[in-house]
Amino acid sequence: MGKLLIVGTVAIDEIETPFGKTGRVLGGAATFIGLAASQFQVESGIVSVVGDDLPDAYLDSLRAKNIDLEGVEIVKGGKTFYWKGKYHNDLNSRDTLITELNTLADFQPKVPDHFKDAEVVMLGNLHPSVQLSVINQMEKPPKLIVLDTMNFWMDNTLQELKEVIKHIDVITINDEEARQLTEEYSLVKAAAAIQEMGPKYVVIKKGEHGALLFHDENVFFAPALPLEEVFDPTGAGDTFAGGFTGYLAATDNLSFKNMKNAVIHGSNLASFCVERFGTERMKDLKKEEVSRRLLEFKALTQFDIELK
Ligand code: AMP
Numbered sequence: 619m620g621k622l623l624i625v626g627t628v629a630i631d632e633i634e635t636p637f638g639k640t641g642r643v644l645g646g647a648a649t650f651i652g653l654a655a656s657q658f659q660v661e662s663g664i665v666s667v668v669g670d671d672l673p674d675a676y677l678d679s680l681r682a683k684n685i686d687l688e689g690v691e692i693v694k695g696g697k698t699f700y701w702k703g704k705y706h707n708d709l710n711s712r713d714t715l716i717t718e719l720n721t722l723a724d725f726q727p728k729v730p731d732h733f734k735d736a737e738v739v740m741l742g743n744l745h746p747s748v749q750l751s752v753i754n755q756m757e758k759p760p761k762l763i764v765l766d767t768m769n770f771w772m773d774n775t776l777q778e779l780k781e782v783i784k785h786i787d788v789i790t791i792n793d794e795e796a797r798q799l800t801e802e803y804s805l806v807k808a809a810a811a812i813q814e815m816g817p818k819y820v821v822i823k824k825g826e827h828g829a830l831l832f833h834d835e836n837v838f839f840a841p842a843l844p845l846e847e848v849f850d851p852t853g854a855g856d857t858f859a860g861g862f863t864g865y866l867a868a869t870d871n872l873s874f875k876n877m878k879n880a881v882i883h884g885s886n887l888a889s890f891c892v893e894r895f896g897t898e899r900m901k902d903l904k905k906e907e908v909s910r911r912l913l914e915f916k917a918l919t920q921f922d923i924e925l926k
Contacts, residue, residue, distance in 0.1 A: 620867035622662040623733045624651045625752045626742020627699045628690060633895060634704040635850050643896040644676040647742035650853035653900040654860025654887045656683035657908055658868035663733045665689035665752060667725045669696035679901055688730040696721040709848055710825050729755040738867040740859060741765040746778040753785050762872055764788040766859050769795050788819040790859050796822050823855055831881050833874055840881045843889040843915060850895045854888040861887035886912050
């Protein structure tokens with residue numbers, strides 16, 4: 619069983635979509651990554667920080683999935699990272715209404731000793747200096763370091779972000795962010811420019827239009843499953859990242875061929891995440907549901923053209 623170290627927010631979210639609103643619910647990049655990765659045979663652990671306002675039941679729901687939380691610091695009297703977002707009618711775009719860093723503002727991540735040899739490190743969306751500090755704490759060079767980020771960090775901490783990007787193997791980023799980072803409109807050119815910055819693999823997420831994996835001259839495309847019900851896209855990108863890294867840690871095979879499968883697993887799991895608000899769908903997701911939908915994915919993309 620491979621070890622997967624996850625760094626990212628464990629958050630309190632409030633979400634508004636055209637279908638309704640949540641109150642304060644469990645969210646955060648590390649939460650969604652951990653829940654997705656728990657679908658695979660991996661030993662995963664989260665490094666994060668929360669305040670003591672976070673209900674115990676939220677952390678218990680992660681422990682119930684065998685996610686190690688020794689690296690989650692609980693600050694007495696502190697407040698948990700809080701994010702409020704509102705989706706537009708097309709559900710593909712959203713406005714961030716509030717981001718309160720709270721305890722995250724002076725977070726010094728501490729990787730537990732038993733995760734310093736993790737084969738795969740998933741650096742979820744967080745301050746790039748925190749992401750770099752985690753890389754520096756690893757005792758054995760990980761086989762794979764994957765980083766996710768967003769426009770918030772490009773706007774506020776671009777130099778630090780460019781520094782950490784030099785040290786990673788895979789970046790997962792959405793199309794608009796890839797354009798912002800590289801100032802290239804073509805995603806093919808953007809992916810090439812990002813590979814020049816460090817990561818040899820670039821995954822560009824395109825929401826309901828799927829994801830592209832770039833490596834040297836190779837490109838692979840995974841569609842997103844056309845769904846009848848999309849309720850709340852929050853966490854879809856993180857769920858993708860959790861599926862991608864969980865599968866790679868479990869299979870211990872970093873070939874391009876296996877990475878293509880990892881992209882499919884990530885897309886498959888993300889298709890569940892969006893069907894309910896917050897973490898609702900992911901927390902009770904059954905293995906059989908996941909396997910059944912993988913077959914749908916296969917059918918969606920398989921065709922048999924005779925080449926003359
Ligand atoms: P996604 O929909 O994949 O972008 O992820 C949404 C999750 O990211 C939410 O649960 C938020 O708590 C978290 N989040 C939002 N803004 C930030 C930020 N600036 N840094 C880290 N996590 C964030």
